[in-house]
Amino acid sequence: MSTIKRSGLTYEDKVVLITGGSKGIGSGCAKVFIDAGSNVVICARNEEPGMQLSKELTLKGSGECLFQVCDVSQPDEIVELINFTVNHFGRIDCLINNAGFHPPHKVIDSFTESDLEQVWRANFVSQFVACKYALPYLRKTKGSIINMGSLVAQIGQEGATTYCATKGAISSFTKSLAIEEAPNNVRVNAVLPGNILSDSRVQFEQSSSEGAEIGKWVDSTQPIGRSGTNEETGQVCLFLASDASSYITGTEVIVSGGSELGYGTKYPLKFI
Numbered sequence: 001m002s003t004i005k006r007s008g009l010t011y012e013d014k015v016v017l018i019t020g021g022s023k024g025i026g027s028g029c030a031k032v033f034i035d036a037g038s039n040v041v042i043c044a045r046n047e048e049p050g051m052q053l054s055k056e057l058t059l060k061g062s063g064e065c066l067f068q069v070c071d072v073s074q075p076d077e078i079v080e081l082i083n084f085t086v087n088h089f090g091r092i093d094c095l096i097n098n099a100g101f102h103p104p105h106k107v108i109d110s111f112t113e114s115d116l117e118q119v120w121r122a123n124f125v126s127q128f129v130a131c132k133y134a135l136p137y138l139r140k141t142k143g144s145i146i147n148m149g150s151l152v153a154q155i156g157q158e159g160a161t162t163y164c165a166t167k168g169a170i171s172s173f174t175k176s177l178a179i180e181e182a183p184n185n186v187r188v189n190a191v192l193p194g195n196i197l198s199d200s201r202v203q204f205e206q207s208s209s210e211g212a213e214i215g216k217w218v219d220s221t222q223p224i225g226r227s228g229t230n231e232e233t234g235q236v237c238l239f240l241a242s243d244a245s246s247y248i249t250g251t252e253v254i255v256s257g258g259s260e261l262g263y264g265t266k267y268p269l270k271f272i
Helices: 024-035 046-060 076-090 111-141 161-184 199-207 209-220 229-241
Strands: 014-016 039-044 063-067 092-098 144-148 189-195 254-255
Touching: 014 024, 014 076, 024 039, 024 046, 024 092, 024 144, 039 046, 039 076, 046 063, 063 076, 063 092, 063 144, 076 111, 076 254, 092 111, 092 229, 111 144, 144 161, 161 199, 199 229, 229 254
Parallel strands: 014 039, 014 092, 039 063, 092 144, 144 189, 189 254
Antiparallel strands: none
16 A cells, blocks of 8 residues: 555546556556546556456545556547547546556667557557547546656667657657647646556566565665655646646656666666
8 A cells, every 4th residue: 555645636526537547657546536536537458457446446535437448559449438438427637648568678679660560559659549539528628638758758768769769759749739739728748757666566576586676776776765656656647637737738747756867877787
């Protein structure tokens, strides 16, 4: 269980659509928004964990959490997800484009064009499609879009040329869309997480003594001495969705614990 303090912000009776919401940062966002009084729709490709989380959050919070199976690499399924949300709740106030994946680390010589196309569709095209088809509803509510980027969009990462390219595209897309939608009172921002204690990282650290040692070492490279949590990232999204950030659009918010600060290479580990 998370021990972070609640922000005190509310988002009562609003409708929030979160892609990739069944685990990781997406689940952290869902928990935070349910706690803030929102109705939430989450999606993922795997039904069981998504259904379980939606039931748990509905029982816990004042709002309702629904789950819909959706492969965000398929545009038609994204459209179905948006229609499902509107048909059930009648509106969309906030879209959080969180779904995506990080492929295995490889040098560029080992990546194929197909590898690039796969991560491009999942990480970037999915966000473009979700924004395009959710915007007619977000304009009505004067809502907010939050695109999940990554710190590596700014600092790069060894063995991750394809992934970093998609996250860089998200940053540029966010700024351009913010300009377009400002006259419609729709705010568009991006969140750039750094080292977050994700589900996959927890599993890795628990899998072996080596994994546990690497986890401790990663924490030691953070100026504040630890990695972030899924819920802490969700709290930043809540701030960006709420009226507390009513004068913020086209901005990238780094959630990294300051890991990018300082000179020199911090990572003696080789990814490739």
